[in-house]
Amino acid sequence: MKTLITGGAGNLACQYTHLLPPDHEILLVDIADTPVAPVREGTRFEQGDLCDREGLFALIDREKPDRVLHLASLLSGSTEMNRTLGWQINATAGFDLLEACHASGVGRVLFPSSLAVWGGDLPDPMPEDQETWPDGLYGVTKVAVERLGHYYHSKHGLDFRAVRLPIIISPYAPQGAASAYASHAFVECAQGRPFRFKVRPDTRVSMMYVKDALGAFSLLLEADPDHLTRRVYNIQAIAPDGEELLQMVKQVLPDSDIDFDPDPEVADLIHSWPGVIRDESARQDWGWSSEWNLESLATDILKEVS
Template sequence: MKAKVLVIGANGQLGSVLVKELQHRHGLDNVVASDINKSHNFHGAFEVLDATDKTQLLEVVESYGITQIYHLAAILSAKGEANPLTTWDLNMKMLFNVLEVARVQEMDKVFFPSSIAVFGEDAPWVNTPNKAYLNPATVYGMSKAAGEQWAQYYFLRYGLDVRSLRYPGVIGYQSLPGGGTTDYAVEIFHKAVLEEEFVCFLNEDTTLPMIFMDDAIRATMELMEAPKRDIKIRTAYNLAGSSFSPEDIVREIRKFYPDFMVKYEPDFRQDIAAKWPKSINDDEAALDWGWKPEYDLEIIVSTMIEKLKEQYVPQQ
């Protein structure tokens, strides 16, 4: 039986790429993209969906015979701090609606993305293990930490196959980021290719875990396609790509653009980043379902510049 997949939050940085990969794997007619706003970036079915409306979500699920949900919609870390109570309400209500609808409909699988934002100052900053203590410093991180526990609860209580990854900062050329603390690592490439000055909201030596979009998508698919017996962690798996700082990226970019100018003007996002790990231990993901990243900083930089030049520079 073919899977029928619903992606919630398809317009986002991750969703816009993941939908296309799911269509490639499952077939165009078996993937339904959805978001709170209409999008013309997708072929195939698209539904305008407010995931805080459980009745509307159930109608979409029943209409298409959905068997899997990838729930990507959330208010992210930096944006979330502007309206903390709203962030908590929206993030948790959407998750509860997804879990309940999936439970009632006896779905095959649910994907819930977590984040390194679940870690706080009490977690080791270097090589942070999967079982590190979680004391997040942002409402976004709190909602993800709570969501991990609810994912595990629905698996243990109801047998719902919920799977999750703790994404580091995701770097991709396919779209602009959506309000996270690691957004600088995408914006900086756009400025470099346009040969404009970049103003960085983090200190130059702030090292954070990052992952290239292609690796993030591949990890997601590998996790979701792994046999159920291999998924040993039902909160969320740590996921790592490559850790680096703004000055590390600038050094690599200047191999292509020697005159690239950067100013450092740290804001409230520096305080958030200072409480996050510098590097992540993802040994459990490697052991349980064979995860291994392919992109290091050098390859990320060269690929980002190549792809963005294709977007910005008219082809001769």
């Protein structure tokens, strides 16, 4: 079994390698030259730009992976700051990747979509089939790839599976990603640095510990195709507001210098994302359930950081 992971130098890709069995071949591909976190022994790494269409087709054709995890992306803030590049990486390269996988007969493609596909006034809890009208361009690109995946499955039989991740709390969250404020709060304070939330104390958004998210990747990848009733699944774990996060950081790191200094643009975008998201289909179809609450993840992430 061979798995190719795009965005392979990133936060989720590196941590996911440790969940794959030792006899499983892994190839990470990324425009960056070095993985941000330790990877499983024996993992191959190759530098490459997914926006190089010819290079991408040649890579998929040469490697003929059984599975592709398509994680390469600009995140929300960077996409908003550089819309053309954001569209090229997130949407155009997403289309090229699905086309290349179809052309080379790749068995299965996993795509992490995002809670950023929703926007506007959202009910809380939010129903599973809430319409996807994102406020930010990053969310627009995620909707585009969800729809493309649905098309490649229904018209061409590609086994495309997507999971809409909430904000992931991780020790390796990308620097500069404003949406990674919960991760940065724990990591910065654990290292004795001050931290200021750019969101407001009452901003309540769906979040999840990285170990839950990686477990969801494994469950969805391994799920029996006959049990899947949809191509795109929601998953839910916790929904703390800014104040609850601040109090949890203070509980585990009492000397923290942590406070709020909201940035209106960041705060408004994140405030447009949902709190509690209904996820019955993921529970029924492939046995999804969250194992980490805010207190247990806070203790665990400090162990990881230290």
